[in-house]
Amino acid sequence: xxxxxxxxxxxxxxxxxxxxxxxxxxxxxxxxxxxxxxxxxxxxxxxxxxxxxxxxxxxxxxxxxxxxxxxxxxxxxxxxxxxxxxxxxxxxxxxxxxxxxxxxxxxxxxxxxxxxxxxxxxxxxxxxxxxxxxxxxxxxxxxxxxxxxxxxxxxxxxxxxxxxxxxxxxxxxxxxxxxxxxxxxxxxxxxxxxxxxxxxxxxxxxxxxxxxxxxxxxxxxxxxxxxxxxxxxxxxxxxxxxxxxxxxxxxxxxxxxxxxxxxxxxxxxxxxxxxxxxxxxxxxxxxxxxxxxxxxxxxxxxxxxxxxxxxxxxxxxxxxxxxxxxxxxxxxxxxxxxxxxxxxxxxxxxxxxxxxxxxxxxxxxxxxxxxxxxx
Amino acid sequence: xxxxxxxxxxxxxxxxxxxxxxxxxxxxxxxxxxxxxxxxxxxxxxxxxxxxxxxxxxxxxxxxxxxxxxxxxxxxxxxxxxxxxxxxxxxxxxxxxxxxxxxxxxxxxxxxxxxxxxxxxxxxxxxxxxxxxxxxxxxxxxxxxxxxxxxxxxxxxxxxxxxxxxxxxxxxxxxxxxxxxxxxxxxxxxxxxxxxxxxxxxxxxxxxxxxxxxxxxxxxxxxxxxxxxxxxxxxxxxxxxxxxxxxxxxxxxxxxxxxxxxxxxxxxxxxxxxxxxxxxxxxxxxxxxxxxxxxxxxxxxxxxxxxxxxxxxxxxxxxxxxxxxxxxxxxxxxxxxxxxxxxxxxxxxxxxxxxxxxxxxxxx
Numbered sequence: 189x190x191x192x193x194x195x196x197x198x199x200x201x202x203x204x205x206x207x208x209x210x211x212x213x214x215x216x217x218x219x220x221x222x223x224x225x226x227x228x229x230x231x232x233x234x235x236x237x238x239x240x241x242x243x244x245x246x247x248x249x250x251x252x253x254x255x256x257x258x259x260x261x262x263x264x265x266x267x268x269x270x271x272x273x274x275x276x277x278x279x280x281x282x283x284x285x286x287x288x289x290x291x292x293x294x295x296x297x298x299x300x301x302x303x304x305x306x307x308x309x310x311x312x313x314x315x316x317x318x319x320x321x322x323x324x325x326x327x328x329x330x331x332x333x334x335x336x337x338x339x340x341x342x343x344x345x346x347x348x349x350x351x352x353x354x355x356x357x358x359x360x361x362x363x364x365x366x367x368x369x370x371x372x373x374x375x376x377x378x379x380x381x382x383x384x385x386x387x388x389x390x391x392x393x394x395x396x397x398x399x400x401x402x403x404x405x406x407x408x409x410x411x412x413x414x415x416x417x418x419x420x421x422x423x424x425x426x427x428x429x430x431x432x433x434x435x436x437x438x439x440x441x442x443x444x445x446x447x448x449x450x451x452x453x454x455x456x457x458x459x460x461x462x463x464x465x466x467x468x469x470x471x472x473x474x475x476x477x478x479x480x481x482x483x484x485x486x487x488x489x490x491x492x493x494x495x496x497x498x499x500x501x502x503x504x505x506x507x508x509x510x511x512x513x514x515x516x517x518x519x520x521x522x523x524x525x526x527x528x529x530x531x532x533x534x535x536x537x538x539x540x541x542x543x544x545x546x547x548x549x550x551x552x553x554x555x556x557x558x559x560x561x562x563x
Numbered sequence: 564x565x566x567x568x569x570x571x572x573x574x575x576x577x578x579x580x581x582x583x584x585x586x587x588x589x590x591x592x593x594x595x596x597x598x599x600x601x602x603x604x605x606x607x608x609x610x611x612x613x614x615x616x617x618x619x620x621x622x623x624x625x626x627x628x629x630x631x632x633x634x635x636x637x638x639x640x641x642x643x644x645x646x647x648x649x650x651x652x653x654x655x656x657x658x659x660x661x662x663x664x665x666x667x668x669x670x671x672x673x674x675x676x677x678x679x680x681x682x683x684x685x686x687x688x689x690x691x692x693x694x695x696x697x698x699x700x701x702x703x704x705x706x707x708x709x710x711x712x713x714x715x716x717x718x719x720x721x722x723x724x725x726x727x728x729x730x731x732x733x734x735x736x737x738x739x740x741x742x743x744x745x746x747x748x749x750x751x752x753x754x755x756x757x758x759x760x761x762x763x764x765x766x767x768x769x770x771x772x773x774x775x776x777x778x779x780x781x782x783x784x785x786x787x788x789x790x791x792x793x794x795x796x797x798x799x800x801x802x803x804x805x806x807x808x809x810x811x812x813x814x815x816x817x818x819x820x821x822x823x824x825x826x827x828x829x830x831x832x833x834x835x836x837x838x839x840x841x842x843x844x845x846x847x848x849x850x851x852x853x854x855x856x857x858x859x860x861x862x863x864x865x866x867x868x869x870x871x872x873x874x875x876x877x878x879x880x881x882x883x884x885x886x887x888x889x890x891x892x893x894x895x896x897x898x899x900x901x902x903x904x905x906x907x908x909x910x911x912x913x914x915x916x917x918x919x920x921x922x923x924x925x926x927x
Contacts, residue, residue, distance in 0.1 A: 281722055306715045314723045355674060359679065364684040
């Protein structure tokens with residue numbers, strides 16, 4: 189394990205020059221994180237706001253209009269039209285023009301005035317099950333709170349003492365904006381992607397064009413070779429991480445509640461595991477095409493099974509256990525914990541320990557395999 | 564016609580010799596359908612719930628059991644003080660906490676508190692809705708005069724996907740995403756492969772017309788694509804029990820249009836780039852991410868910013884997903900789906916003519 193720092197430094201300089209000389213790889217390093225960040229910040233959105241709503245108001249009284257007004261003012265629903273017959277509603281739902289229909293029967297105002305429980309119909313398009321679930325919940329709440337006999341609306345107390353008052357509060361993300369949860373997760377996917385791409389593809393490319401042999405006949409020791417290949421990638425991963433953090437905070441106003449130092453510390457192990465996996469792929473691939481395909485078949489499932497977009501706890505139990513082997517899953521817990529909850533080392537120690545174990549093991553296996561192929 | 568068949572036969576032979584393409588064409592689609600179908604799931608079930616019961620009466624225990632028996636929550640922790648909540652939420656051992664104050668049953672303090680881990684905003688919103696509904700139902704059952712405090716009773720009905728199952732939303736739409744990836748990835752390789760191996764010159768020297776080459780190359784992949792759709796539908800109907808309420812003929816027609824467009828796009832990428840590696844990468848970027856994120860499969864286009872929503876109009880999968888859901892869940896026909904069908908026809912025409920043009924330029 190002889191490491192000559194001057195030789196190592198020269199190799200690192202060469203690697204950096206190679207990385208930034210190719211405009212394609214430079215774009216990948218600096219542009220793709222930003223594009224992904226914007227895409228996930230804006231597109232991956234599960235918030236239900238302004239759900240399109242059609243109103244069929246048979247009652248047509250001041251009271252029924254007040255109910256419609258309450259719907260519109262809530263911000264969750266946007267009244268896009270009024271129908272006159274049940275068929276209007278069916279047509280709008282069939283065509284997907286609206287996701288929710290509100291039908292107020294004749295006699296609605298009269299029932300309320302007489303103190304009888306009035307009824308309204310809510311029709312929901314269930315095809316987008318998630319939007320439907322959330323919108324249905326909001327609609328039920330708005331209607332249930334409309335002109336309550338005890339004079340209570342929302343979370344205000346008063347009126348009858350024995351009426352139950354449920355007060356819900358969301359911690360960490362009080363306005364329930366899904367972006368706050370999704371954007372920090374992008375750090376996890378970008379860093380892994382860079383670790384894989386920059387090691388697997390780069391090494392296989394060098395092997396393809398024959399420059400890897402040149403490096404091997406040079407006086408570089410295997411340890412120097414591996415370090416020289418890895419350190420620049422680690423540096424790029426850290427640069428991307430900081431870039432994403434800054435853009436997330438300034439552009440998307442995502443709060444970073446916890447310690448940035450802890451994030452960097454935990455990221456080191458994560459980056460190592462990404463690097464190790466990339467090296468491993470490079471040892472089993474002969475051509476760049478093969479390396480890309482192998483990466484594709486590892487990276488896609490790893491993202492899907494990480495909890496990045498789809499919650500792990502909703503997956504089948506067997507799959508949930510399988511995700512424990514996925515470094516991205518553990519890292520996302522760390523990133524989100526630090527960003528949203530301000531979680532400290534005492535909370536995140538298990539995840540960090542798992543990542544450290546994974547990083548070191550994978551890197552060790554990859555390095556020993558690589559040494560065998562290079563020796 | 565014989566020339567066309569000869570090209571198709573040649574393509575099949577080449578395909579048979581390439582194990583990776585075979586796996587891609589026959590195994591990956593079924594695998595993806597199963598994996599995505601199970602994993603893309605937003606249904607909130609068995610959410611770990613912490614309970615702080617400071618009342619400790621029959622009534623409060625009854626309320627807690629109403630939560631537990633709902634199926635949406637599992638009571639995993641019983642806490643003593645509100646100070647214990649924070650570390651629990653931070654670790655994620657509980658995702659929601661229900662606080663019942665002392666004197667709740669006696670009526671001195673009727674204020675229940677719900678604390679939700681809002682990090683995952685979507686799960687949190689759904690959990691809060693369930694908590695509201697459970698509490699209201701429980702109150703209606705136990706306190707006889709509770710009904711009178713509510714003025715309006717909502718009657719909710721859900722259409723098309725009555726149980727609000729995520730798999731009913733995802734599985735039909737998945738067919739579009741998988742088709743897009745497979746079709747574009749498989750064909751992206753074909754022309755680039757000919758260039759890399761130098762067989763393109765041979766092909767150009769033969770009296771075959773570019774259109775014949777394109778169609779000849781398309782036929783085998785078209786058949787594979789239809790086979791994949793059949794497998795995906797079979798899995799959807801049997802494993803995920805997705806209802807099928809529409810007309811199979813409409814499905815077959817629109818699927819064919821979509822496949823032609825996606826295959827044409829793949830050939831275009833492949834002919835324009837001439838390098839297998841780069842062609843795969845571009846095909847991936849042009850198909851996978853947009854059809855997953857910008858197609859309305861999981862994330863509603865209506866809630867995207869305007870600029871992004873405008874971009875989705877050129878994502879072909881967006882139209883196909885509306886058709887798939889329309890045919891599977893809504894059982895609607897041409898009267899509703901014709902704009903989408905038109906969009907897909909346009910996609911097929913553009914995809915194929917791009918492919919022919921790029922190809923003609925190369926041979927010429």
